[in-house]
Amino acid sequence: MKASDVSTWRTCTCTYATITPEQRGVAVRVYVTCPGARAACPGNESSSSNGIEQGSKMADTASPTLANLDGELSKIDTRPASVQVKHYDITAMNVEHVTVYLDRAEVRRSVLVNVKKGENEVLFKKLSQNIDKDSIRVECKGPASITEVTYHSKFIPADEAEENKKIRELKDKLNDLEKTKKALLAKKHRLEKQRSVLDGFADNMIKPTSPGENKESNSDNRLSLNMDTSLLDCMSGFFDLYDKQAQKLDESLQDLDQEIDTNEDAAAVTRKNIQELEISKDSLMIRSPLKTRNRPIEKPREVLVVLDTKEEARVELIVSYVVSKARWAPKYDMRVFTKDSAMKIQYFGVIRQNTGENWQDATISLSTSLPSVGGTAPSLGTQVLSFKNSVGIPQSITDSPLKMKKAARRGLGSFRRKDKPQIYSPDRSSLIIDDEGTIDMVEDSELFTTGGDSTEQGKDGLLSTTYDIPRKANIPSDNQPHKVQIAMIDFNPTFEHETAPKRSPHAFLRATVKNDSEYALLAGPVNVYLDNNFIAKFKSDLRTVAPSEEFTCSLGADPAVKVIYKPLHKYREQSGVISKTTQMTYRQVIEIKNLRPDPIKITVSDQLPLSTEEKIKVNLQEPSIKHPEKNDKNKPIRLNAHNNVEWTLNIEGGKTHEVTLKYSIEHPPGEEVEIKNEKIVLA
Numbered sequence: 001m002k003a004s005d006v007s008t009w010r011t012c013t014c015t016y017a018t019i020t021p022e023q024r025g026v027a028v029r030v031y032v033t034c035p036g037a038r039a040a041c042p043g044n045e046s047s048s049s050n051g052i053e054q055g056s057k058m059a060d061t062a063s064p065t066l067a068n069l070d071g072e073l074s075k076i077d078t079r080p081a082s083v084q085v086k087h088y089d090i091t092a093m094n095v096e097h098v099t100v101y102l103d104r105a106e107v108r109r110s111v112l113v114n115v116k117k118g119e120n121e122v123l124f125k126k127l128s129q130n131i132d133k134d135s136i137r138v139e140c141k142g143p144a145s146i147t148e149v150t151y152h153s154k155f156i157p158a159d160e161a162e163e164n165k166k167i168r169e170l171k172d173k174l175n176d177l178e179k180t181k182k183a184l185l186a187k188k189h190r191l192e193k194q195r196s197v198l199d200g201f202a203d204n205m206i207k208p209t210s211p212g213e214n215k216e217s218n219s220d221n222r223l224s225l226n227m228d229t230s231l232l233d234c235m236s237g238f239f240d241l242y243d244k245q246a247q248k249l250d251e252s253l254q255d256l257d258q259e260i261d262t263n264e265d266a267a268a269v270t271r272k273n274i275q276e277l278e279i280s281k282d283s284l285m286i287r288s289p290l291k292t293r294n295r296p297i298e299k300p301r302e303v304l305v306v307l308d309t310k311e312e313a314r315v316e317l318i319v320s321y322v323v324s325k326a327r328w329a330p331k332y333d334m335r336v337f338t339k340d341s342a343m344k345i346q347y348f349g350v351i352r353q354n355t356g357e358n359w360q361d362a363t364i365s366l367s368t369s370l371p372s373v374g375g376t377a378p379s380l381g382t383q384v385l386s387f388k389n390s391v392g393i394p395q396s397i398t399d400s401p402l403k404m405k406k407a408a409r410r411g412l413g414s415f416r417r418k419d420k421p422q423i424y425s426p427d428r429s430s431l432i433i434d435d436e437g438t439i440d441m442v443e444d445s446e447l448f449t450t451g452g453d454s455t456e457q458g459k460d461g462l463l464s465t466t467y468d469i470p471r472k473a474n475i476p477s478d479n480q481p482h483k484v485q486i487a488m489i490d491f492n493p494t495f496e497h498e499t500a501p502k503r504s505p506h507a508f509l510r511a512t513v514k515n516d517s518e519y520a521l522l523a524g525p526v527n528v529y530l531d532n533n534f535i536a537k538f539k540s541d542l543r544t545v546a547p548s549e550e551f552t553c554s555l556g557a558d559p560a561v562k563v564i565y566k567p568l569h570k571y572r573e574q575s576g577v578i579s580k581t582t583q584m585t586y587r588q589v590i591e592i593k594n595l596r597p598d599p600i601k602i603t604v605s606d607q608l609p610l611s612t613e614e615k616i617k618v619n620l621q622e623p624s625i626k627h628p629e630k631n632d633k634n635k636p637i638r639l640n641a642h643n644n645v646e647w648t649l650n651i652e653g654g655k656t657h658e659v660t661l662k663y664s665i666e667h668p669p670g671e672e673v674e675i676k677n678e679k680i681v682l683a
């Protein structure tokens with residue numbers, strides 16, 4: 001087939017060709033050249049004819065001729081012209097399901113399509129600009145098979161997009177003017193009808209006598225009429241009413257005519273502006289090659305689906321795809337009831353999305369895993385563990401007193417050190433390697449901590465899971481938080497109190513909970529309510545808690561438990577004959593009052609100084625602790641890793657209990673001992 005066998009026509013500035021091979025009984029169209037791949041061309045968007053081929057090589061000038069046609073004939077689509085393309089706005093389609101991940105979302109939409117026997121085409125328009133084209137999947141339910149799925153995005157130059165925007169605004173204005181004109185004309189018709197009725201009524205009042213009537217009788221009637229003054233008054237009143245109503249209607253009609261004229265003038269100006277903009281846009285296409293125009297801007301994407309069926313049918317097409325700019329994060333409301341020893345946690349997912357499409361009446365799932373969009377599994381590098389290469393490795397604050405004493409003898413430990421433990425791990429723990437090769441972990445003293453040896457797995461570890469939201473939700477594309485409830489979980493916590501009266505004269509309530517639910521509690525902020533009273537919104541998140549794992553949370557100070565830190569008693573002594581030493585004895589009494597009617601379990605902590613010098617000795621006199629270096633938490637009295645004495649007490653309701661800490665410090669006479677409090681470094 002040659003160029004001489006075809007006829008041409010021009011739409012905008014684009015040249016098209018029609019080829020009619022009669023022996024095949026089909027009619028096809030080929031899109032030869034179009035500078036800029038304009039959206040207004042029939043080959044781009046709105047044509048209902050089939051067999052449109054978009055030119056891949058655009059001419060730099062806008063004067064295409066049929067001389068180029070012979071080289072383009074191989075691109076001709078010879079599908080029957082009777083095939084129609086069904087257009088669907090994907091944002092208007094039913095949202096079947098949305099799975100929201102930590103950094104994206106997978107959307108499933110469906111639509112019912114009537115297909116005819118043979119080949120059918122369905123074009124899904126206005127796909128999100130944040131779509132991952134490699135994630136698009138199309139499924140057909142019904143007696144039809146998918147033979148082709150084609151994705152393409154459309155670009156339009158920025159200057160032309162601005163022209164199109166102005167034209168759309170003017171056309172909207174013209175539509176409003178036409179609607180206003182119709183309303184004015186309807187109102188004018190009603191007023192003219194009222195004027196006509198008023199004139200008709202007046203005509204009937206002065207209507208002459210018909211020839212067939214008896215003249216004598218009429219004469220008598222007129223005489224009677226003239227004598228009836230009340231009737232004359234009535235006629236006078238009618239004339240006054242007629243004059244007022246007629247004047248009012250005439251003025252209203254005159255004002256309406258003026259409004260209609262103004263409306264028609266504005267509509268004429270708007271039509272002229274639209275025409276000028278369209279001419280300007282076409283001239284821009286002709287004068288400016290694509291490469292010299294403003295940078296193109298991307299328009300919404302489209303997907304063309306080709307179906308083949310042996311009979312007319314109604315099928316369901318399901319389109320799924322992944323979009324970015326969507327995410328979710330956990331959030332909790334924790335309600336604690338001390339009287340019933342109960343805890344309820346409302347587990348929420350907070351969704352934000354700015355994908356460019358709204359999710360109306362959608363079934364939502366929240367997932368911590370990554371969506372499967374193809375590709376290959378990533379390879380892992382080698383994880384290397386080594387000692388910190390520096391002089392004077394910082395000593396962990398969680399080292400036992402025994403380790404610290406050894407370090408002191410080697411000259412590596414001091415309470416005056418300036419070095420602070422550095423943070424190596426992203427999960428809020430600081431790994432410190434001491435000179436013995438021991439790796440110590442410094443945990444946060446946050447409000448929420450997990451028990452055992454488990455570690456936080458994060459986004460793609462052990463706790464990767466999916467939660468199905470029981471209720472449908474509407475999530476607009478506004479980048480605002482939208483909260484959906486994942487679950488309501490009941491727990492049976494155990495309550496304990498803890499106090500460090502040297503720092504704070506309060507007893508703090510703490511709950512220990514085992515996560516015996518099927519839900520993994522991901523790290524997130526918590527609103528805490530104690531006995532229906534709001535305690536605080538904790539920005540320090542709840543740590544990730546796996547099923548069957550324990551965690552603890554602080555519930556604030558309990559005013560029903562009073563702690564009194566009595567004044568410190570101290571006195572000095574000297575001992576020894578040959579080698580004299582100075583001894584200072586300290587005695588501290590702590591009183592705890594339980595004002596509750598029920599018993600409490602409380603842990604009381606106080607500091608026992610730790611010596612880093614051989615010539616300074618600290619002797620614990622009260623309480624007596626066997627094997628203090630073991631730090632056994634099951635003992636009622638123990639020495640912890642920070643060299644603090646801890647008492648675990650059970651105090652009955654309404655009772656008072658006292659504990660005493662007594663110790664002595666020995667050192668050579670003439671030496672001044674300095675006591676400093678070492679701060680706990682939170683990683």
